[in-house]
Amino acid sequence: MGANEYTGPIPKPTPETQPYWDAAKQGKLLIQRCDDCARHYFYPRPLCPHCLSRNVAWVEACGRGKLLTYVISMRPGRSAPLPAPYVVAIVELEEGPRLMTNLVDVEPDPDKIACDMPVTVTFAAISDEVTLPRFRPVHE
Amino acid sequence: MSEPRNLRASAAIVGVAESDELGRLPHKSALAMHMEAAQSALADAGLRNSDVDAVFSSGRIMANEVPEYLGIRPRFIGGTLIGGCSFIAHVEHAMAAIHAGLCEVALITHGESGYSRVGMPATRWGDDSLNFQFELPYGTMGPATGYGLMARRHMHQFGTTSEQLAEVAVATRKWAALNPMAMYREPLSIDDVLNSKVISWPFHLLDCCLVTDGGGAVVVTSAARASDLPKKPVYVLGTGECVTHQMVSQMPSFDQWDAAIESGKRAFAMAGVRHADIDVAELYDAFTIVPMLALEALGFCKKGESGGFVAGQRTAPGGEFPMNTNGGGLSYTHTGMYGIYTIIEAVRQLRGECGERQVPDAKTAICHGTGGQWSAAATLIVSTDK
Numbered sequence: 083m084g085a086n087e088y089t090g091p092i093p094k095p096t097p098e099t100q101p102y103w104d105a106a107k108q109g110k111l112l113i114q115r116c117d118d119c120a121r122h123y124f125y126p127r128p129l130c131p132h133c134l135s136r137n138v139a140w141v142e143a144c145g146r147g148k149l150l151t152y153v154i155s156m157r158p159g160r161s162a163p164l165p166a167p168y169v170v171a172i173v174e175l176e177e178g179p180r181l182m183t184n185l186v187d188v189e190p191d192p193d194k195i196a197c198d199m200p201v202t203v204t205f206a207a208i209s210d211e212v213t214l215p216r217f218r219p220v221h222e
Numbered sequence: 223m224s225e226p227r228n229l230r231a232s233a234a235i236v237g238v239a240e241s242d243e244l245g246r247l248p249h250k251s252a253l254a255m256h257m258e259a260a261q262s263a264l265a266d267a268g269l270r271n272s273d274v275d276a277v278f279s280s281g282r283i284m285a286n287e288v289p290e291y292l293g294i295r296p297r298f299i300g301g302t303l304i305g306g307c308s309f310i311a312h313v314e315h316a317m318a319a320i321h322a323g324l325c326e327v328a329l330i331t332h333g334e335s336g337y338s339r340v341g342m343p344a345t346r347w348g349d350d351s352l353n354f355q356f357e358l359p360y361g362t363m364g365p366a367t368g369y370g371l372m373a374r375r376h377m378h379q380f381g382t383t384s385e386q387l388a389e390v391a392v393a394t395r396k397w398a399a400l401n402p403m404a405m406y407r408e409p410l411s412i413d414d415v416l417n418s419k420v421i422s423w424p425f426h427l428l429d430c431c432l433v434t435d436g437g438g439a440v441v442v443t444s445a446a447r448a449s450d451l452p453k454k455p456v457y458v459l460g461t462g463e464c465v466t467h468q469m470v471s472q473m474p475s476f477d478q479w480d481a482a483i484e485s486g487k488r489a490f491a492m493a494g495v496r497h498a499d500i501d502v503a504e505l506y507d508a509f510t511i512v513p514m515l516a517l518e519a520l521g522f523c524k525k526g527e528s529g530g531f532v533a534g535q536r537t538a539p540g541g542e543f544p545m546n547t548n549g550g551g552l553s554y555t556h557t558g559m560y561g562i563y564t565i566i567e568a569v570r571q572l573r574g575e576c577g578e579r580q581v582p583d584a585k586t587a588i589c590h591g592t593g594g595q596w597s598a599a600a601t602l603i604v605s606t607d608k
Contacts, residue, residue, distance in 0.1 A: 094354070153424070161358075161361075163361045170361050197374065198378075
């Protein structure tokens with residue numbers, strides 16, 4: 083689906099999340115890492131949620147992870163991000179953090195989608211300003 | 223030092239009521255249903271609005287609105303909004319405030335025009351909210367997604383089946399058949415559930431709660447004051463609550479319900495009762511998976527074993543484990559924030575007011591709710607015995 087076909091919600095960044103969205107537009111998945119407790123986290127925040135340190139840095143995630151769980155949404159409509167049925171998924175990144183996403187490039191069939199399967203990031207421009215990270219299966 | 227255990231049985235629930243009607247009520251606003259339920263619950267308690275010195279409500283933009291509508295000037299105000307279990311948490315907060323001497327008669331009210339949307343506050347996530355940035359663009363439009371994500375993981379990890387989920391819907395419908403206030407009362411089979419439309423796989427339509435309009439109210443006072451009131455007091459033996467996240471993607475675990483593990487542990491510790499002492503369980507059933515994970519989190523069965531626990535209609539009328547005896551959110555009513563109805567039904571069961579659906583000799587009950595998408599949990603253990 084191209085940007086002009088997307089009718090779902092279009093996020094508006096806050097100052098704290100702007101670098102994440104800028105990077106996504108460049109095809110990079112940014113997460114954050116705490117330089118004090120050495121843990122990664124997501125979603126973007128100016129302080130580490132593990133130890134509240136302000137000593138945090140943006141890092142590019144490797145983009146690989148596993149499909150923790152998913153549902154297959156049958157709900158069509160203007161606020162849907164993709165034509166129904168589509169897969170709403172939670173991915174656990176190799177660095178540890180989890181995020182909500184869509185699993186794409188896969189048949190929306192429970193027999194074809196296994197929890198814990200390896201996935202990798204892909205990017206979809208949904209407007210001139212906003213690009214969404216989504217994930218697709220890794221075929222080994 | 224003060225400790226939660228000191229609160230045990232210091233307060234009692236002395237009045238409960240629903241709004242005059244439940245269901246699809248385009249002729250009533252949400253606030254009108256707060257009021258109907260409040261008036262009936264106070265009458266049930268033998269009290270007037272002028273006796274009330276604390277009001278707890280949820281789901282409005284400001285907590286000031288309900289007291290004004292009801293003609294009450296509370297000196298203690300609760301507006302905790304953590305989702306459908308808010309009202310269960312309100313009981314804990316009311317008990318603590320009463321114990322501390324800050325108030326004596328607490329009125330907890332709920333009213334929601336969840337289906338007809340009459341007089342409901344306009345609420346949506348702003349375009350720059352966290353939900354709008356990190357979840358909604360992926361089509362997480364409703365709770366069927368957030369609750370379904372846990373159901374799918376449970377099936378993968380523990381072998382839980384769609385048939386086992388359906389057992390909950392079928393058993394709950396059998397209780398609804400015995401409740402004149404329930405919306406859907408005709409019998410349901412496992413096949414009916416499995417053959418109903420898929421909404422958000424693994425959920426079928428009949429795995430999902432109703433969408434209705436209605437209200438409910440609960441009156442809490444000190445154990446001392448309760449003994450002077452007309453109805454048999456239902457003592458609050460134990461309470462617990464916990465919040466672990468807001469967006470479901472930030473949930474700490476996907477193989478167990480952490481918030482409920484904590485709230486349940488606290489409630490049982492305060493109450494000092496064993497699981498075998500619980501005669502009735504009212505466990506918020508937004509979707510069939512929710513009471514199943516509650517059974518695991520609260521310790522009625524082991525992690526991963528709720529599918530086997532609910533099999534064979536164990537939670538149905540006449541079964542070993544009476545659960546959601548009003549017909550639940552699945553078949554009785556689900557206005558949106560269902561939690562208050564777990565309290566109303568538990569109190570009625572313990573007073574012996576439930577007619578055809580009465581659980582014989584019920585003395586002790588547990589109420590448990592979810593808020594948001596597994597985000598919050600609140601637990602209440604109540605009993606006619608101190």
